[in-house]
Amino acid sequence: xSLRVFVLVFVLITCRSWAQNSDSIWVYNNYTKxxxxxxxxxxxxxxxxxxxxxxxxxxxxILMVRSPYSxxxxxxxxxxxxxxxxYYIEYLKEGYIFVIQDVRxxxxxxxxxxxxxxxxxxxxxxxxxxxxxxxxxxxxxVKNVRNNNNNVGVFGISYPGFYATEAALSxxxxxxAVSPQAPVTEWFLGDDFHHNGALxxxxxxxxxxxxxxxxxKPTKIGSPGFKFPVQDNYAFYLKTGAFKNFEPMFKDSLRFxxxxxxxxxxxxxxxxxxxxxxxxxxxxxxMVVGGLFDAEDCYGAWNLYKAIKKQSPQTNHRLVMxxxxxxxxxxxxxxxxxxxxxxxSKTSEYYQNNIEVKFFNFYLKNKGSVSDLANANIFFSGENxxxxxxxxxxxxxxxxxxxNEKWILSFNKPTQDKSFSKYTSxxxxxxxxxxxxxxxxxxxxxxxxxxxxxxxxxVLVFKTEVLTEDVKVGGVLxxxxxxxxxxxxxxxxxxxxxxxxxxxxxxxxxxxEDKKIDTQMGGYQMLVRGEIMRxxxxxxxxxxxxxxxxxxxxxxxxxxxxxxxxxxxxRIMVQIQSSWFPLFDRxxxxxxxxxxxxxxxxxxxxxxxxxxxxxxxxxxLPIIK
Numbered sequence: 001x002s003l004r005v006f007v008l009v010f011v012l013i014t015c016r017s018w019a020q021n022s023d024s025i026w027v028y029n030n031y032t033k034x035x036x037x038x039x040x041x042x043x044x045x046x047x048x049x050x051x052x053x054x055x056x057x058x059x060x061x062i063l064m065v066r067s068p069y070s071x072x073x074x075x076x077x078x079x080x081x082x083x084x085x086x087y088y089i090e091y092l093k094e095g096y097i098f099v100i101q102d103v104r105x106x107x108x109x110x111x112x113x114x115x116x117x118x119x120x121x122x123x124x125x126x127x128x129x130x131x132x133x134x135x136x137x138x139x140x141x142v143k144n145v146r147n148n149n150n151n152v153g154v155f156g157i158s159y160p161g162f163y164a165t166e167a168a169l170s171x172x173x174x175x176x177a178v179s180p181q182a183p184v185t186e187w188f189l190g191d192d193f194h195h196n197g198a199l200x201x202x203x204x205x206x207x208x209x210x211x212x213x214x215x216x217k218p219t220k221i222g223s224p225g226f227k228f229p230v231q232d233n234y235a236f237y238l239k240t241g242a243f244k245n246f247e248p249m250f251k252d253s254l255r256f257x258x259x260x261x262x263x264x265x266x267x268x269x270x271x272x273x274x275x276x277x278x279x280x281x282x283x284x285x286x287m288v289v290g291g292l293f294d295a296e297d298c299y300g301a302w303n304l305y306k307a308i309k310k311q312s313p314q315t316n317h318r319l320v321m322x323x324x325x326x327x328x329x330x331x332x333x334x335x336x337x338x339x340x341x342x343x344x345s346k347t348s349e350y351y352q353n354n355i356e357v358k359f360f361n362f363y364l365k366n367k368g369s370v371s372d373l374a375n376a377n378i379f380f381s382g383e384n385x386x387x388x389x390x391x392x393x394x395x396x397x398x399x400x401x402x403x404n405e406k407w408i409l410s411f412n413k414p415t416q417d418k419s420f421s422k423y424t425s426x427x428x429x430x431x432x433x434x435x436x437x438x439x440x441x442x443x444x445x446x447x448x449x450x451x452x453x454x455x456x457x458x459v460l461v462f463k464t465e466v467l468t469e470d471v472k473v474g475g476v477l478x479x480x481x482x483x484x485x486x487x488x489x490x491x492x493x494x495x496x497x498x499x500x501x502x503x504x505x506x507x508x509x510x511x512x513e514d515k516k517i518d519t520q521m522g523g524y525q526m527l528v529r530g531e532i533m534r535x536x537x538x539x540x541x542x543x544x545x546x547x548x549x550x551x552x553x554x555x556x557x558x559x560x561x562x563x564x565x566x567x568x569x570x571r572i573m574v575q576i577q578s579s580w581f582p583l584f585d586r587x588x589x590x591x592x593x594x595x596x597x598x599x600x601x602x603x604x605x606x607x608x609x610x611x612x613x614x615x616x617x618x619x620x621l622p623i624i625k
Contacts, residue, residue, distance in 0.1 A: 190299025
């Protein structure tokens with residue numbers, strides 16, 4: 001490192017540390033902290049932390065986060081670092097009363113915890129759900145916190161995003177604005193632990209081994225995570241094998257893990273945990289926020305917004321989608337890149353300063369204007385530009401992009417009488433979801449280079465000629481496959497990829513403040529969108545059905561929405577495979593119960609993907625002109 005670069009890095013780090021220290025001093029000088037318990041209608045008390053401004057010259061709005069992840073640090077003299085190490089400091093400087101609450105059954109709150117607790121449309125007597133818990137909390141706050149202006153907002157990222165959605169369903173008269181961000185919404189079809197019925201085994205196990213351990217009474221101490229015997233997730237999950245082999249690793253009963261095996265299909269258990277089920281007649285202003293490259297809850301953000309638009313059209317609702325990983329718009333992140341892919345500006349800072357704070361200031365403080373905040377505010381990767389739309393998805397031409405022989409991807413339908421591509425899927429050698437060796441699931445895989453997968457014989461690769469004009473894609477992405485398999489079940493992974501020109505280079509090695517990226521970008525195969533479909537659910541998620549070996553069948557499914565421009569000079573690529581490991585569990589490729597089957601039940605399967613004039617496979621792109 002040159003002396004000049006060293007000095008620059010030192011100054012940046014020093015300035016950042018000084019700024020954080022200065023902000024922490026400001027918070028301690030200008031805010032007080034209280035810890036209270038708020039009694040719910042059924043007698044259960046929820047532990048709540050309240051940060052109040054010392055300045056009492058005017059009335060202040062309340063901004064609330066309800067979380068299963070703790071409102072720590074506990075103790076009246078301990079201020080939460082999140083208040084001064086993130087853009088939350090802007091809310092405090094605006095004079096907000098900031099409230100964080102441990103939800104029912106978590107950390108210091110009483111009660112029994114229930115994952116994605118179902119919304120009860122009709123409640124009898126003192127029955128509760130998360131909407132009533134929010135209502136009771138807000139009611140206590142506006143009546144007991146001094147000098148509040150009777151305006152309340154609720155927001156949260158990820159699981160707290162689910163609780164923000166449920167807060168909106170409370171319809172408390174003081175609740176004026178809600179922002180579910182990367183919200184947990186639907187856990188069988190697309191968020192976190194299942195995608196189209198396939199189990200996200202790596203996330204489910206690593207998360208629930210700690211989060212899901214029993215908590216018999218309120219506590220300030222969390223559960224320890226699992227101590228992995230190797231630092232290689234591919235090796236660990238492959239060696240552990242079938243789902244049933246994981247349960248002996250748990251030292252105590254793990255309720256959710258058992259629920260997975262008891263509800264392998266899309267039954268009432270999963271349906272009643274769909275956060276969209278109660279999204280009717282919503283009163284507060286809503287702003288759903290998400291990331292284009294969110295590995296956990298990409299489905300939830302797009303589809304919660306659509307549900308509100310359809311089920312509660314009178315609601316003042318907005319959507320914001322930026323080029324972010326899970327929660328990448330929060331904290332101190334600038335949002336300039338994800339892994340090797342750069343976005344040309346500080347997208348997170350733009351969002352924080354020009355969208356979110358403005359949204360809450362308007363609805364909770366009657367300050368400023370939101371006239372420039374469109375119904376849909378969407379960043380298009382590829383061209384790295386924000387666009388606004390009256391609604392999402394926007395008007396687009398749904399255009400088939402066909403698989404053809406000789407590995408060609410084309411907007412022209414195949415003319416051959418009989419044409420197919422074939423590969424063999426071996427569950428003992430599944431296709432990795434990312435290159436290299438690592439333990440934790442990466443965020444960056446959502447934009448990672450796919451050249452490692454292109455070189456495998458069990459991955460089909462189709463690509464267009466070099467594009468002669470930009471192709472702007474925005475909206476629902478769909479896959480239509482004509483397939484035959486040699487066994488009775490299989491998974492299908494479809495990946496849409498942006499292939500960079502062979503001579504592509506970024507202007508500088510420095511992409512964001514002091515971070516240096518010198519990856520070879522010529523020929524880079526950027527994953528734009530990928531999704532898995534468990535074949536047994538091709539006709540119904542409720543009633544799975546075996547394949548008839550060698551019979552040509554349809555496997556059609558939706559991928560999460562897309563907002564990306566394939567630039568002139570690039571190529572569009574599609575990859576098809578039947579495993580994505582250990583991101584998702586392996587399919588035994590026989591029609592057996594995956595949650596109870598043995599290691600001996602796993603079989604290799606020959607997969608045919610057809611691309612002829614009768615059986616045409618294609619990806620449907622929503623192209624915006």
